[in-house]
Amino acid sequence: MTRRFPSSNVSGFLDQIFIQGKQLLLSWLAGAPDWTVQTASSLINIFALLAVFLTLFALMSVLERKILGRMQNRYGPNRVGPFGLFQPVADGIKMLIKEDIVPARADKIVHFLAPILIAATAILALGVIPYGRNMTPFAIDGGILFFFAVGSTTELAVFMAGWGSNNKFSMLGAMRAIAQMISYELPLIIVTLPVVMIVGSLSPDAIVAVQSNYWFVLTPWGAVAFILFFVSGLVESNRTPFDVPEGESEIVAGHMTEYSGFKYATFFMAEYIGMFAISGLAVTLFLGGWHAPIGGLEFIPSYIWFFSKLGALLFVYIWIRGTLPRTRIDQIMNFAWKFMLPMAFTCIIAAAVWHYGGRGLAGWLWSLAVIAVIYFILSMLLDTRKKFATRTYRFAE
Amino acid sequence: MNSVAFIVIAILTLAAALSAAALPKLIHAALSFAMTFVGIAAFFFLLDAEFVGLVQIFVYIGAVAVLIVFTILLTRRDIEKDRGFNWSGVVVAVAVFGGLIWAVLKSQSLAIPAPQIPPLTVKRIGEVLMTDYVWPLQCAGLVLTAALIGALILVMEEKR
Numbered sequence: 264m265t266r267r268f269p270s271s272n273v274s275g276f277l278d279q280i281f282i283q284g285k286q287l288l289l290s291w292l293a294g295a296p297d298w299t300v301q302t303a304s305s306l307i308n309i310f311a312l313l314a315v316f317l318t319l320f321a322l323m324s325v326l327e328r329k330i331l332g333r334m335q336n337r338y339g340p341n342r343v344g345p346f347g348l349f350q351p352v353a354d355g356i357k358m359l360i361k362e363d364i365v366p367a368r369a370d371k372i373v374h375f376l377a378p379i380l381i382a383a384t385a386i387l388a389l390g391v392i393p394y395g396r397n398m399t400p401f402a403i404d405g406g407i408l409f410f411f412a413v414g415s416t417t418e419l420a421v422f423m424a425g426w427g428s429n430n431k432f433s434m435l436g437a438m439r440a441i442a443q444m445i446s447y448e449l450p451l452i453i454v455t456l457p458v459v460m461i462v463g464s465l466s467p468d469a470i471v472a473v474q475s476n477y478w479f480v481l482t483p484w485g486a487v488a489f490i491l492f493f494v495s496g497l498v499e500s501n502r503t504p505f506d507v508p509e510g511e512s513e514i515v516a517g518h519m520t521e522y523s524g525f526k527y528a529t530f531f532m533a534e535y536i537g538m539f540a541i542s543g544l545a546v547t548l549f550l551g552g553w554h555a556p557i558g559g560l561e562f563i564p565s566y567i568w569f570f571s572k573l574g575a576l577l578f579v580y581i582w583i584r585g586t587l588p589r590t591r592i593d594q595i596m597n598f599a600w601k602f603m604l605p606m607a608f609t610c611i612i613a614a615a616v617w618h619y620g621g622r623g624l625a626g627w628l629w630s631l632a633v634i635a636v637i638y639f640i641l642s643m644l645l646d647t648r649k650k651f652a653t654r655t656y657r658f659a660e
Numbered sequence: 661m662n663s664v665a666f667i668v669i670a671i672l673t674l675a676a677a678l679s680a681a682a683l684p685k686l687i688h689a690a691l692s693f694a695m696t697f698v699g700i701a702a703f704f705f706l707l708d709a710e711f712v713g714l715v716q717i718f719v720y721i722g723a724v725a726v727l728i729v730f731t732i733l734l735t736r737r738d739i740e741k742d743r744g745f746n747w748s749g750v751v752v753a754v755a756v757f758g759g760l761i762w763a764v765l766k767s768q769s770l771a772i773p774a775p776q777i778p779p780l781t782v783k784r785i786g787e788v789l790m791t792d793y794v795w796p797l798q799c800a801g802l803v804l805t806a807a808l809i810g811a812l813i814l815v816m817e818e819k820r
Contacts, residue, residue, distance in 0.1 A: 370685075370687070370688075372688075373687070373688070373691065403710060404710055404711075404781060404782060405710050405711055405714050405782050408711070408714045408715070408718065408782075409714055411718065412714045412715075412717040412718040412721075412722065413717070414722075415717070415718055415721065415722025415723070416717065416721050416722060418722065418726050419691075419694060419721060419722075419725055419726055419729070422726065422729055422730075423691065426687060426729070426733070434733075441726065441730075445726070448722075463783065464782075464783070465782050
């Protein structure tokens with residue numbers, strides 16, 4: 264792997280400070296066999312990833328409550344530490360000392376393994392995202408594919424949670440969660456395709472490198488793909504308005520019903536880590552990764568740009584949670600298959616039009632035209648405003 | 661290093677495969693089977709066939725394993741039942757294994773050293789799929805589309 268160090272000025276030093284630190288740590292191992300250095304390098308990456316994202320998880324859990332509180336005209340947590348910032352510590356201790364209840368009729372091994380698997384897959388997905396210049400923890404050629412491959416394992420983990428609990432609410436909740444995850448994985452992957460096709464590589468680093476001049480979100484297909492990706496990301500991480508796997512009045516807490524104490528906290532953490540991963544991939548694919556918006560701002564270190572974009576996306580997640588009510592499961596499914604999927608395919612066509620239109624203004628306008636035409640056709644076909652029919656309840660028969 | 665990794669992965673894969681065959685509860689067997697898929701993907705990674713390994717995880721764990729557990733869940737009423745040891749299955753398995761071992765040992769093509777192949781990148785796979793193997797690819801696409809439409813028709817509400 265080539266390590267490109269920018270000029271040795273202050274901003275270049277700040278930009279590469281973590282890489283330099285890692286090299287310094289590894290230099291102690293000079294002369295050791297090759298595989299020890301490799302293992303140590305991987306371990307440093309893993310520790311850094313876990314430290315950063317577990318801190319971010321703690322911060323996010325308190326910020327979410329603060330921001331939601333502000334949106335609902337109340338204070339939110341403000342007792343523990345300055346501005347309630349130590350709330351996650353208190354929550355963590357509470358979760359640790361809670362009783363761990365395993366149902367008597369549960370499938371003990373499966374019940375135990377499910378939270379581990381779900382957290383492990385969520386953390387694995389973080390490994391391929393470029394967090395800054397030269398700062399991809401595990402730069403593999405098929406990074407995007409790795410991300411989705413690992414993400415698809417989550418479904419099995421959710422099934423294990425639902426099955427292992429031996430509870431009808433758990434199983435129903437798991438089936439709902441799996442149904443919506445499988446349905447939205449399709450648009451999620453298909454809107455990634457135009458980016459991969461335009462760049463010609465599945466490597467996240469290559470995708471970020473291409474976006475040094477313009478971000479893909481600035482093209483019509485990129486903007487549409489970004490919105491579709493974001494919505495699919497909301498579903499994949501079970502966030503409002505698509506948090507139907509949880510429903511207090513109908514299926515309690517879905518596949519998490521029979522989990523308490525630290526196992527429940529693990530599910531909670533996996534949900535947030537998954538949210539970070541999918542937002543990080545959205546930043547990488549459409550928002551230029553760690554690149555600054557304009558060339559003049561490149562003096563600010565690349566990882567600061569990445570994490571401010573990530574923070575902005577996470578704020579939108581919280582904002583949506585504070586704004587929208589929960590949707591019905593059949594509405595979610597209809598939306599996936601009848602709207603998201605055709606629009607995702609449209610993105611591929613629009614990206615092709617943009618590419619063969621010379622990637623200039625003409626291609627930009629043509630691609631916009633393709634998207635607009637298909638959008639209007641779709642919205643006319645799906646328009647149900649004037650056709651009220653008697654409501655049928657497919658799930659309550 | 662590679663041979664140590666090979667042995668570790670082989671032990672894990674075989675153990676998972678064995679438990680998939682021997683575990684009394686069907687769901688446990690299905691989950692061990694998924695574990696076997698992970699082991700096979702690890703072998704592909706060990707052989708530097710990154711793309712195939714990722715597709716293995718993607719398709720077999722993300723889709724096939726989920727399909728298997730759902731099939732078990734939705735079709736059988738006696739999932740919890742402890743089914744005894746199936747001796748006829750053992751006989752068939754040993755016969756198949758013996759046949760395969762015999763074929764492998766008799767094979768002449770293993771004596772040839774592996775040719776040097778340039779590293780297989782995702783880009784190269786894509787190019788070959790779109791040029792040399794475009795007809796098989798299109799046929800597979802057609803079959804999958806037909807399957808998708810068929811599944812939709814099966815679950816479509818009947819008009820009353």
